[in-house]
Amino acid sequence: MDVYPIPMVPGPVKVPEEILRVYQTNYGAPGLEASFWDLYHETESRLQQILETRNRVVIQTGEGMLALWTALRSCLKPGDRVLSVATGVFGYGIADMARSIGAEVMTVGLEYHETLNDLRPVEKAVEEFNPRMITAVHCETPSGTLNPLDGLGKLKEAMGVPLLYADVVSSAGGTPVRVDACHVDLALGGSQKCLSAPPCMAFLSISDRAWEEIERVDYNGYDALKPFRRIEETRRFPYTPYWHGVAALNAGAALLLAPGLDESFNRHESIARHCRKAIVDMGLDLFPSPQAVPSPTVTAVRVPETLPWEELDRRLRQKGLVVGGSHGKLAGKVFRLGHMGSQADTALLEKALTVLADVVGGTGRQR
C-alpha cells in the first residue's frame, strides 16, 4: 500500500510491485549460496551496461554515502592530493570526507545554482596542484543540476591525473553516465534512485587504475574495497550477502534495460523538460540558474516567499503529494520533484503538477 499516492521524493523512489515481489523472496534455504554468485554476476553485468563500462562493478551493502566514502577511503592515503569540483551539497561534502582521511584538498567551488560549464578553473587548479584524484558529482540532487563528466574525463586524460571519481547516485540509469567514454575511474551509485530498488545497495565501478590505487593504499577496514577485487575467485563476500537487496537491484536494472537504455534516457529527459515548463507556467521559479544544466532526474524549485516550506509541504501532503525538501543551505529555500526511475512517469507527474498548481495557485512569481 502506498503511504502517499503521489510520491515525487528524489529518492528513495516508489519501488514497483514487481521489484517488491523479488525483494520479498525468501533466500534463507541452505544450498542457495552457489546461486548467489549467479545473481551477483548478472547484477554486475546489468550495472555495467547501465554505466556503459567494462570495469568491474562492486556491489556493497550500504547507502550511497558508503560508496562515496569507501571509494575515498580505499584509494587515498593521508597527504594525497584531491581536487574537488563542488557545485552543491554533495560536492562540498565529498571534499570534507577526503579531508577527514587526511588528504590535502583543493576545491574548485561554484554556487549551488551553477554547474561546471567552464573547465578552465579546473585546468588551472590541476596545473598548480597536481592532484592524484579529481572528484565531481554528476547530478547534484539537492540543486537539481547536472555537471558534465565528459569534459572532466578528457581533461584528466590530457593532464595525466590518475583518478576521476564521480558521484552518479542520482544520475545512473536516468541519464547517460558513459563511464568508459568519460574515463571515470570510480563511479559511485545507489539503488534507490533511477534503479527503483529499495535503499542500501551501493554500487561502485572501479577501473584497473583505481584497483592499483586500492592495492597501494592497502586499507583493510570493515568498509574496504580490497576484498572485492578477487571476489570472483574467492567467492567469499566480506560479510553476509544481502540477497534481497542484490535481487531487487538486479530486478531494477532489468526493468531499466528491457526497453533499451535510450528509452529510459529519453523518458527522463522529456518528463524533466515538461516538468520545468509547467513549473514556470504556474508562476514558480526554478532553482538552477538559466546557465546551469538542469538534471533530467530531479527538478529543484524555489520555495515561494509567501508560502513557507513547512506549510507548503503540509498542504501538498494533505492532497497526497510528497515532494523533497532540500539540504544544507538550501533547506527551506528549495523543494524538489524527483522524476527518476519508477517516478519518471507522465501520468504521475501530471497528478503532481495538478496538486502543486492547486496549492501554490495565486502565490505568484516572487521576483
Ligand code: PLP
Ligand atoms: N549523492 C547524491 C548526489 C545523492 O543525491 C545522495 C542521496 O540523496 C547521496 C549521494 C547519498 O545517498 P544515500 O542517501 O543513499 O546515502
